[in-house]
C-alpha cells in the first residue's frame with residue numbers, strides 16, 4: 203500500500219438520506235481538519251449511489267476520498283438498473299467496495315467480483331475486496347479454505363501494474379453489525395494468510411500493491427487492537443461511521 207500509512211473506510215450502506223449523507227460528510231471533513239488528522243491516514247467515505255455526487259462536492263479540495271459500495275463491470279449497454287464503474291470514476295470515486303458479504307448474500311458471485319476488480323483497475327479505481335467466512339463455515343473448520351478461495355477467485359487473471367493498489371478487507375461475516383469484534387491476534391493471523399494467498403496468485407509480484415484491512419464491529423475502543431498489528435493497515439467501518447464524532451474519534455485512536 204503506497205502513499206499513506208493507514209486507510210479507514212466508512213461504509214454507510216443504505217442507512218442515510220441524501221441530505222443526511224451530505225451533512226455527515228461535511229461534519230466529518232470539518233472535524234478531521236479541526237483535529238488535524240494527518241493526511242497519512244486516508245479517510246474514504248462510501249455513501250449510496252444517489253448521494254455520491256453531493257458527497258463528492260462536499261469532499262472537493264479536502265484530503266478525504268470518495269468510494270462506491272459496488273458498481274457494474276460493463277462500461278455501457280442494456281443493463282437495466284446497473285451503474286458502471288466507468289461512471290463512478292467520472293463521479294469522483296477513487297475507491298470501490300467489492301464483494302461485501304451483504305452483496306454476496308444477494309447473489310454476488312466470485313466471478314462477478316473478479317470482473318468488477320478488473321473494471322475497477324482499468325478505470326483507475328482502487329478496489330476494496332471483502333472476504334470472510336460465515337459462522338457455519340467457521341464452525342465447520344473451513345475458514346481458511348473459504349478465504350483463500352475468495353482471494354484467488356477475486357484476483358485470478360487480474361493484471362496488476364506497479365502503480366495499482368489493491369485493498370483486501372477481512373470481514374468475518376458473523377461479526378458484522380454484532381457489536382463484538384474478533385481479537386486483533388486472529389485478525390492479524392488471517393491478514394497474514396490473505397497476504398500469502400495474494401502472493402501466490404500474483405506469483406510473488408506486486409506485493410507492495412496490497413494492503414489488508416479489518417472490518418466487523420470496529421469502534422473507537424477497539425480500533426487499535428487491529429491497527430497496532432503490523433500487517434493490518436486500517437479498517438472498514440459500518441455502524442461506527444454513521445456519527446461524525448464517533449468516526450473521527452475512531453480515526454484518532456487508529
Ligand code: PGA
Pocket residue numbers: 213373377378379380381417418419420438439440441442
Ligand atoms: P460494522 O459493519 O462496522 O457495522 O460491523 C462493517 C461492514 O459491514 O463493512
